[in-house]
Amino acid sequence: MLILILQEIRELRAELKAEIQSFKASEECLPHTHPMPSLSVVATSAHHAGGTAVRPSHYPPSILWNIHDTRSDPHVVLQPKNPSRIPMASALRHENGDVVGTSLYKAIRASGKLLVENVLFKGIPKDITFQTHRRTKRFFMDNYKDTWDKVIHQYEVEQPLLRLCAGHWKAEHMLGWILANMEAHERKQNKREMAKRSKTQQKEAGEDEVITTSERRRRNCVVENEEYESQKEETGELRECRNGIHYHDEDVEDDELLITPESHDYRTEATQDHRTKHPTPAPPKKKRKIMTKT
Known part of the structure; x- marks a missing residue:
């Protein structure tokens, strides 16, 4: 029993030492012309600075006081590709x-979303930097630190469970998740609007349906065949020969015949005429050997 009491005294002494050091650091940052703040102001500023790095003894380790405690917790499953993105649905804990x-x-997340829309976005001027950059946690922390700290402080006041950590890592990660989800939802909405606008333009142009790739290829093939047939009729018209056989100017050579159903009766005459013009040489005669008896 005595050992436990001594251990608690040591922990309280360490916490008191850390609080004194943080108080001295804040005192050095104040201008000398300003009077010393009252005890209530000091308590508020210490609370706004976030929780201490050392977990208080009356909280269990499963409260995940430090951000590194999430790596060893069985309920928190980190992504191997992005281990710094902590799933806050399993990282937020009660006091026990x-x-x-x-x-x-969901209530904590909805509260943070309202703060982002009503305080964070409205407290930043709508300049070119705000409109062209992605609205992420890093963007606000680097460019609008004061507004970001104000939202963090108000978020922790509305949701006391976010204060059960060192610094403000739980509130910051919650706002980071909220900003990422809002950004992804906005991108999806922009894609839907672009698709809807494209479909409207096609309807105005006379196309009632969206043409797929296969349908476009089929239509191109039909157009090419029609162009080929029209060109074939213009440049390669059929003509009649003197023996009633039809030739084609492009596809048929001089010595090649193109017989149509109408010229079926002339097949024999045409064949004979062709053989007369181009006679086939007769095969050489074989010499007979005369056998004589001796």
Whole structure:
């Protein structure tokens, strides 16, 4: 029993030492012309600075006080490709270390989304930087630090479970998830609007349906065949020969015959005429050997 009491005294002494150091650091940052703040102001500024790096003894390790505790927790499954993106649905805990329920997590997420839309976005001027860059957590932390800290502080006041950590990593990661989901939803909505606009333009142009790739290829083949047939009729018209056999100017050579059903009766005459013009040489005669008896 005495050992436990001594251990608690040591932990309290370490926490008190850390608080004194943080108080001295904040005192050095204040201008000398300003008076010393009251105890209430000091308590508020210390709370706004976030939780201490050392987990208080009355909280269990499963509360995930430090962000590195999520790596060893069995309920938190990190992605191998992006281990820094912590799934906050399993990282938010009650004071006893239990994982928050689904309904409570949705309420915390909805509260953060309202702060992003009503405070974070409205507190930033709509300049070129805001309109051209992606609205991520890093963007706000690098360019609009004061507004970001204000939203973090208000978020932790509305949702006290976000304060159960070192610094502000739970509130910051929650806002990071909210911003990422809003950005992805906006991209999907823009794609839908572009597809809808393209379909409207096609309807205005006279196309009631979207032409697929296979349909476009089929239509191109039909057009090419029609062009080929029209060109064939213009440049290669059929003509009649003197013996009633039809030739084609392009596809038939001089010595090649093209017989149509109408010229079926002239097949024999045409064949004889062709053989008369181009006679086939007769095969050489074989010499007979005369056998004589001796």
